[in-house]
Amino acid sequence: MNVETTAFRAAIEAVRAVEPRIADAIVEELHDQRESLKLIASENYASPAVLLAMGNWLSDKYAEGTVGRRFYAGCRNIDTVEAVAVEHAKALFDAPYAYVQPHSGIDANLVAYWAVLADRVEVPYLKKFGKRQVNDLSDAEWAELRTASGNQRMLGMSLDAGGHLTHGFRPNISGKMFDQRSYGVDPATGQIDYPALREIAREFKPLVIVGGYSAYPRKVNFATLREIADEVGATFMVDMAHFAGLVAGKVFTGDYDPVPHAHIVTTTTHKSLRGPRGGAVLAQPELADQVDRGCPMVLGGPLGHVMAAKAIAFAEARRPEFATYARQVVANSQALAEGLLRRDVRLVSGGTDNHLVLIDVHPFGLTGRQAEQALLDSGVVTNRNAIPQDPNGAWYTSGIRIGTPALTSRGLGVAEMDQVADLIHTVLTGTVPDGSSKARYHLDPALADRVSKQAAEILAPYPLYPAVDLG
Ligand code: DSN
Numbered sequence: 001m002n003v004e005t006t007a008f009r010a011a012i013e014a015v016r017a018v019e020p021r022i023a024d025a026i027v028e029e030l031h032d033q034r035e036s037l038k039l040i041a042s043e044n045y046a047s048p049a050v051l052l053a054m055g056n057w058l059s060d061k062y063a064e065g066t067v068g069r070r071f072y073a074g075c076r077n078i079d080t081v082e083a084v085a086v087e088h089a090k091a092l093f094d095a096p097y098a099y100v101q102p103h104s105g106i107d108a109n110l111v112a113y114w115a116v117l118a119d120r121v122e123v124p125y126l127k128k129f130g131k132r133q134v135n136d137l138s139d140a141e142w143a144e145l146r147t148a149s150g151n152q153r154m155l156g157m158s159l160d161a162g163g164h165l166t167h168g169f170r171p172n173i174s175g176k177m178f179d180q181r182s183y184g185v186d187p188a189t190g191q192i193d194y195p196a197l198r199e200i201a202r203e204f205k206p207l208v209i210v211g212g213y214s215a216y217p218r219k220v221n222f223a224t225l226r227e228i229a230d231e232v233g234a235t236f237m238v239d240m241a242h243f244a245g246l247v248a249g250k251v252f253t254g255d256y257d258p259v260p261h262a263h264i265v266t267t268t269t270h271k272s273l274r275g276p277r278g279g280a281v282l283a284q285p286e287l288a289d290q291v292d293r294g295c296p297m298v299l300g301g302p303l304g305h306v307m308a309a310k311a312i313a314f315a316e317a318r319r320p321e322f323a324t325y326a327r328q329v330v331a332n333s334q335a336l337a338e339g340l341l342r343r344d345v346r347l348v349s350g351g352t353d354n355h356l357v358l359i360d361v362h363p364f365g366l367t368g369r370q371a372e373q374a375l376l377d378s379g380v381v382t383n384r385n386a387i388p389q390d391p392n393g394a395w396y397t398s399g400i401r402i403g404t405p406a407l408t409s410r411g412l413g414v415a416e417m418d419q420v421a422d423l424i425h426t427v428l429t430g431t432v433p434d435g436s437s438k439a440r441y442h443l444d445p446a447l448a449d450r451v452s453k454q455a456a457e458i459l460a461p462y463p464l465y466p467a468v469d470l471g
Contacts, residue, residue, distance in 0.1 A: 004048040004467045011055055012470065027470055034464045036381045037420065037455040041356040041403020042214070042242060044274045045410065045464060047316060050309045054276055058304035064296045066101070071296065078304045085307050088314030092248050093259050095282035099291045100310050101302040102279030105241040105268035109166040111281055111298045112264045113177055115290035116208050116235045121149050151179060155206040155234070157192075158182035159394060160386040162216030162358075164239060181206070185388050190349030191218050197225075201232045211258065212239030212266075215385045215401050217337075217352040222262065223255035238262040241279075243354055245272025245405060248317040249326020252354075263287060272329060272355050272405045274322075275313025278306050325408060329355045332404040335414035339421025345428070348387050348399065356403040360387050364428045368397030370441040374431040375400070377443055379452035380423055396438040400424075411462040419458050423451050 001009075016023035033045070063078040064071040067086070070079075082100060089098035102108035122134065125145045131137055137145065154174070157163030161184040165172040168180025181204050186193040201209060209229045211220055222238060229236035238258035244267040246252045247259065258265050265282040269275035283291050295302055316322060330353070337352045340359065348358040361371040368384030375382050386392075387399035402424070404417070412420075430447045434440035 001469075002467050004052075004465070005469045007048075007052055008468055009470060030465070030468070030470065035379075035456065035459070037379055037423075037459060038406040039380060039382045039402040039404070039420070040406070041383075041401050042268075042271045043403075044245075044271060044405045046270065046274055046276060046309070046313065048465065048468065049316070050274075050276055050312050053309040053312050054305045056305055056308075058308050061304050062301050063304060064301050066099075066292045066295070069292075078302070078307075081304055081308045081311060082302065085311035085314060088311055088318060089280055089282070092314050092318050093265075093282055095259050095265070096285050097283045097288040097291070099281040099283070099294060100278075100307050101295050101299055102266075102281060103299065103303060103306070104277070105164075105239070105266065105279045106166050107299055108241075108266035108268070108279030108281050109164075109174065109239060111291060111294035112237055112266050112283075113174065113208070114294070114298050115281075115283070115287050116237065116264065117149050117152065117177075118290045118293075119287055120207055120235060121145070121152060150177070152177075152208070153204055153206040154178035154180045154208050154210060155197075155201055155204055156180060156182060156210035157213055157216070158184045160390050161185045161192075161388050162213040163210075164212070164214045164241070167210045167212075167239065178208070185216075185349070187389065190388060192216075192220060194221070194224050194228075198228050198231075201228050201234065205232050206234045208237055209234045210237050210239060211262070212237075212241070212243075214242055215356065215358055215399075217347070217349050217354060217356050217358050219252065219256045219353040220258075221255045222258045226261040235263045236261065237264045237266070239266050241266065241268040242271055242356070244268070245274060245317070245322075246326050246330065246354060248273060249323040249329075251323075251326045251330055264291070269310050269313055272326070273313060273317060274325075274405070274409060275317075276306050276309035278303070278310055280310065328413065329404050329408045331414055332408050332412065332417050333357060335417035336402065336404060336421055339418040340424065343421060343425040345421075345425055355405050356401060358385060358387060359400040359402065359424070359428075360398060361400055361428060362391075362398045364431065365433050366428065366431060366441065367392050367433070367438045368399050369395070369439050370431060370433055371400050371428060373439075374441055374443045374448075375424065375427050378423070378427045378448040379455040380420075380427065382424075392438065410459070410464055412458070416458050419454070423454055423458075427451055 085100040156167030183197040346360040372384040385399040385401035432442040
């Protein structure tokens, strides 16, 4: 029996001895993942080494603070883990500083916002009041600083253009930390309207400009965004959660690599980067001290076992095979887009430069909700997403977001992408909206069954975790 099979079987048996339902759920999840045509743009398959690095004693240790400056004793092994993860992250992204503690992308963004507010607002106020720390301020001084901090301006991409909730969406905490204004896309091209963005920045004068996205299918020119930020005196932050794997794999270079252009960059580690669920922050040295205080000022105690898995994932991404993988992710995405366009499916922006494709399902008479569920009934896992100027809002939506990181990890290539495009087109054309609701629809079960079988045939030559046999 190979080492992966032995390790996973033993772990599952240990779990089963305490709570069999959890052991069953773990095994069932592997079955589900093996059987799904997974096109969720933000998901992937971490390596067995990444997964196995998380099941151990590193989980038991409190280690608030950072390497060499902990609020707890006995952290030498966590120090090693965090230092190795930081070393790999800096080398991977050619970044002067990395922070690997955030538990998610949202946490990474909160750490970044907090660091920018501390650097740009708190520090000048402390100087003005002649104090060293906020705890030294009088109540009146503190009130003045709090008012100033809470009235700062952020310019981020709007949600329907592909931005993330944490880029200043009003119901999100970021929309309460900052007064936000959005930039969007040119309705004619579906691509970022840089001159319009520059005009908004000149007029609004934000403290921070946020680049990056969750559902934008094109490259972003980060050199231009930095130029705009410099012109208005803004800190430039990039949330590269979705495309970190394309940066790591050197698909996005020059003006399209955020790291040399942004003051601060945040990411998740589990999407195109293919690591454990988690986040990270890269920053220019002047922000390092503030980011280092992320835990415990913003985050709960670091997850030592997850930082260990991040170190493994960053090390894996430094190998030449990862660059090959990243290039294939984009080749597959473009093949998928071309397959859909050949079948007259409307795509936001007319195509893709990255790992994701955004389908406008409005021409099929469907909402995103109806399309998402009909595809799921047919064995194709996607997620609904708003599109620019979406008439159906953020819940029902008019879009379907699809991405290729997971299928590419499995080994599928451009030839299979045309077959996948055909399945999606077949389901969308075969789904009839039920006029009584934005959620209900009719889909011939025989068609759904046929597509499910075809999806299974496409996946069959590409077994997931072939070295893992749970019996
Ligand atoms: N949930 C992530 C995504 O799917 O893009 C963003 O937070």
